[in-house]
Amino acid sequence: MTRKPIVLVLLVAVAGVLGFDLATSRPLDPFTAPPLLALGSGQASGGAHCASLPGS
Amino acid sequence: MTDTTLATQSTPRLRGRALAVLTALAAALAVAALAGPRYGALLLIGLGFGIVMEGLRFGFTGPWRRLILFRDATGIVAQMICIGLVALIAFPLLAANPTELMGAHAPVGYAMIGGAFVFGLCMQIVLGCGSGTLVNAGSGNLVSAVALPFFCIGSFAGAYHLTWWTGLGSLPVAALSGGAGLALTLVALAAVAGIALAVAEPGKRMLPGRLWAAALILAGLAILHLVVAGQPWGVVYGLGLWVAKGAVAMGADLSGSAFWSAPSNVERIEQSLLTDITSLTDLGLIAGAALAAWWRDGLSAKVTGHPIHAWIAVIIAGFLLGYSSRLAFGCNIGALFSGVSTGSLHGWAWFAAAFTGSWYGIKLRPYLGLEARR
Numbered sequence: 001m002t003r004k005p006i007v008l009v010l011l012v013a014v015a016g017v018l019g020f021d022l023a024t025s026r027p028l029d030p031f032t033a034p035p036l037l038a039l040g041s042g043q044a045s046g047g048a049h050c051a052s053l054p055g056s
Numbered sequence: 057m058t059d060t061t062l063a064t065q066s067t068p069r070l071r072g073r074a075l076a077v078l079t080a081l082a083a084a085l086a087v088a089a090l091a092g093p094r095y096g097a098l099l100l101i102g103l104g105f106g107i108v109m110e111g112l113r114f115g116f117t118g119p120w121r122r123l124i125l126f127r128d129a130t131g132i133v134a135q136m137i138c139i140g141l142v143a144l145i146a147f148p149l150l151a152a153n154p155t156e157l158m159g160a161h162a163p164v165g166y167a168m169i170g171g172a173f174v175f176g177l178c179m180q181i182v183l184g185c186g187s188g189t190l191v192n193a194g195s196g197n198l199v200s201a202v203a204l205p206f207f208c209i210g211s212f213a214g215a216y217h218l219t220w221w222t223g224l225g226s227l228p229v230a231a232l233s234g235g236a237g238l239a240l241t242l243v244a245l246a247a248v249a250g251i252a253l254a255v256a257e258p259g260k261r262m263l264p265g266r267l268w269a270a271a272l273i274l275a276g277l278a279i280l281h282l283v284v285a286g287q288p289w290g291v292v293y294g295l296g297l298w299v300a301k302g303a304v305a306m307g308a309d310l311s312g313s314a315f316w317s318a319p320s321n322v323e324r325i326e327q328s329l330l331t332d333i334t335s336l337t338d339l340g341l342i343a344g345a346a347l348a349a350w351w352r353d354g355l356s357a358k359v360t361g362h363p364i365h366a367w368i369a370v371i372i373a374g375f376l377l378g379y380s381s382r383l384a385f386g387c388n389i390g391a392l393f394s395g396v397s398t399g400s401l402h403g404w405a406w407f408a409a410a411f412t413g414s415w416y417g418i419k420l421r422p423y424l425g426l427e428a429r430r
Contacts, residue, residue: 018339
């Protein structure tokens, strides 16, 4: 077996995850989206990061 | 082979490559249009990470393995250069914009150090760290593709239990900052590179051009990530989030977890992955690696088989990679790369513990059936 079917299965799985996500999440709204750059936006950083601990 | 034959073969190939690049750009544009420009940009940055790491063969696990086994310093020196370049820009940016930008700062603790040790051990078993598992899976590596879903489940479970583990004992968050902090960070990075060069065999010290290029481009992308997202590059939060979303959609109650019931994480679970920073760069890593592997005809390579007990080891190691990286406040990217480059002392503790774990992981790998015993 070559690597090609593995990549195809993975990409199909990723597409499935995204499809499931779009079907079960709140609708996307680009009009309430943050600006392109966080730097200079005046908005506080989101904080969903591997180093974040709730309450810290 | 005649010129005409060459031209006949290369035309569809060029067309295919152009189509693949256009598809990637169209995906980023679609995300920008549907979710917002920041999220489209983050998908593009993730694609860049994946293309560079796969295309220029820049990683973390392999270079540590080559230093330990073959006294080859090139890869780890490239890592230190890349982290140092990011630190040079990130330190002043964070100091000047403390509200809009945040560093990857986390506390050093028992579970953090233990988690980093286990992560280092397991990343040598599957030959892939956080970013490495995504990049390898994207380029068709079967071991990483098998490990990845268990990595995600482990990341979810580790986050679920995170506050119990941190309750075992943690120091306050400590981060270097300012000119003195930056100087100390650069000196420490140079010291690691110097030690690696000192123990390296002659002929295994000079960085090839591809590693210089990779270090420079990755540093640029990491700084761009900080400017766009407001936070440094991370990997494992997104993987756990994917499972959390699935669990909630299937009716699971996550209120028993202080982590997943925190308002910021509940918000993330309710929102689409297309608005989550680490999810977007993770997806970009996979797709970018697939694109780079396909570009250089790497997808036609044969897959190596392993005995059944080796696959069981891969599944367990995959789960532990995810679980331990949450206790360690990040993987090689979130903790080492982004932690050190933004001044967090947990990044250095992570490095020491994970490198020690890697030494044991390398010793363990042949006994698990993943390579021949030396």
